[in-house]
Amino acid sequence: MQAKPGFTRLTAIALVGSAILLGTLQVDRVLADEDPDIKARIAMMKENGKAMKVLAPMFKGKVAYDAMAVREAAATIKKNGGSELTKLFPEGSLSDKSYALPSIWQDWPQFARLSDDMTLYAAGLMEAANNPRIPDDNVLEGADTLGNQGATLGDADKAPTAPRDPLQLAELSPDISFTALLETCGTCHTEFRKDD
Amino acid sequence: MFRTLVILCVIALLSGGGVAYYLFTASPAPRIIDAEEGDAVRGTYVARLSGCIACHTDSKGGRGLLAGGPAIETPFGTFYGPNITPDPEDGIGSWSLQDFAAALTAGKAPDGSPYYPVFPYTSYTLLDDQEIADLWAALQTVKPVSGKTPANEVDAPFDHRFLLIPWQTLFLKPGPYKPDPERSEAWNRGAFIVNGPGHCVVCHTPRDIFGALDESRSLEGGRNGPGGERVPAITAAALKEEGWSEADIAYALKTGLAPDGDTFGGSMGEVVSGSTKFLDESDRKAIAVYLLSE
Numbered sequence: 001m002q003a004k005p006g007f008t009r010l011t012a013i014a015l016v017g018s019a020i021l022l023g024t025l026q027v028d029r030v031l032a033d034e035d036p037d038i039k040a041r042i043a044m045m046k047e048n049g050k051a052m053k054v055l056a057p058m059f060k061g062k063v064a065y066d067a068m069a070v071r072e073a074a075a076t077i078k079k080n081g082g083s084e085l086t087k088l089f090p091e092g093s094l095s096d097k098s099y100a101l102p103s104i105w106q107d108w109p110q111f112a113r114l115s116d117d118m119t120l121y122a123a124g125l126m127e128a129a130n131n132p133r134i135p136d137d138n139v140l141e142g143a144d145t146l147g148n149q150g151a152t153l154g155d156a157d158k159a160p161t162a163p164r165d166p167l168q169l170a171e172l173s174p175d176i177s178f179t180a181l182l183e184t185c186g187t188c189h190t191e192f193r194k195d196d
Numbered sequence: 197m198f199r200t201l202v203i204l205c206v207i208a209l210l211s212g213g214g215v216a217y218y219l220f221t222a223s224p225a226p227r228i229i230d231a232e233e234g235d236a237v238r239g240t241y242v243a244r245l246s247g248c249i250a251c252h253t254d255s256k257g258g259r260g261l262l263a264g265g266p267a268i269e270t271p272f273g274t275f276y277g278p279n280i281t282p283d284p285e286d287g288i289g290s291w292s293l294q295d296f297a298a299a300l301t302a303g304k305a306p307d308g309s310p311y312y313p314v315f316p317y318t319s320y321t322l323l324d325d326q327e328i329a330d331l332w333a334a335l336q337t338v339k340p341v342s343g344k345t346p347a348n349e350v351d352a353p354f355d356h357r358f359l360l361i362p363w364q365t366l367f368l369k370p371g372p373y374k375p376d377p378e379r380s381e382a383w384n385r386g387a388f389i390v391n392g393p394g395h396c397v398v399c400h401t402p403r404d405i406f407g408a409l410d411e412s413r414s415l416e417g418g419r420n421g422p423g424g425e426r427v428p429a430i431t432a433a434a435l436k437e438e439g440w441s442e443a444d445i446a447y448a449l450k451t452g453l454a455p456d457g458d459t460f461g462g463s464m465g466e467v468v469s470g471s472t473k474f475l476d477e478s479d480r481k482a483i484a485v486y487l488l489s490e
Contacts, residue, residue, distance in 0.1 A: 048457075049456065052457035056453055060443060152236045152240045153236070153239065154337035156243075182453050183451075185453075186459045186469060188461075189459050189461025189462070190466055194462070195425045195462030
């Protein structure tokens, strides 16, 4: 199984050539996306996604609930919210790589509020992690008028939301904070993220 | 020779005329509703299932609940979900239950003019009579709000509304949903929701050049979602390839959270926040059963 020496040399040259070419392409890519804020916030969202991947299977009941792991993952999300997130969105910071929508700067108070909520509910989740779970499947529905008996369509815009008081959240089931956190992510992605 | 040509021309004209006559007169007739008095609580559930709020409410624009929606951009033009509050002038307060049923089952306004299929009557026709009566009762509980949405801006040739009649003749298949006895109850419920009131197919199935759903590519997604969004494929094959289980689908419909740790945004975010998070868990599971079935 000995390769001809000529063939080996040629292969080596080709490999080195490809490596250089790939390297150049890689550099181009990085240069094209140089905006450090955009890079930092994409990395931050990936980190949040990773934390969610730890949390979700526990709240879904796919894996055993582990309060310590919940606190750890929630801490990551807590630190990434509030001004840590909004400071990475200077006005007009858009690029091909970024999924941000210009509506962020048209409705900055709402964007900032959702960013604060992210920290609020992640902190709530940390504080509530050891509280008893609500095994009830209808945590979300329970927080909505429409899920309650007798409510009708006319009440559809009066749905109460989770409490915003950290002390209250700390007393409740971790499911309340987790659900509110997910709603916060979803609302922000719906209003301010381009879905390709 | 000349005579043969003339005869052929006459035949062609007559049959052409016959086809045109058929296309312009044979669109499905409104279904006559035979139901008990509608129940507003049950109807509220039908409203959630049908996702009425997302297209008929502009919460950002400060219009009231169901008082008219924000612009919906499509490859056929820009549409505005109209005011469907019980306001007699600007809403549907002067309608009868039968007018309402004609809109849902035949895509026709009370004056008989056809609606654009951006109003998904091709799906709502799968509702049964009682569900339509219940939904009608639920709409009566909404606060009347005056004011109309802007006129639709439709691209040619569909700016000629009469062309929608042959469109309906060809592409509107009247309901209600007929269960497949070979399949489970959950599968049938899922099929009813996905193709009917939930109208998942309206965005997730690509359309042909006539703007009709291309059923040979059912749920394969595409690039022409609302506002030009990319719509992912949700066929059984695509979902399985990305590792979605039944539990994952039901959970994502409840919370917006996908198995990869991301939460839905864009239009699907609205579907979750306005519709699927309010459903019974059994319905979310039924959707999952249907989507993952071969």
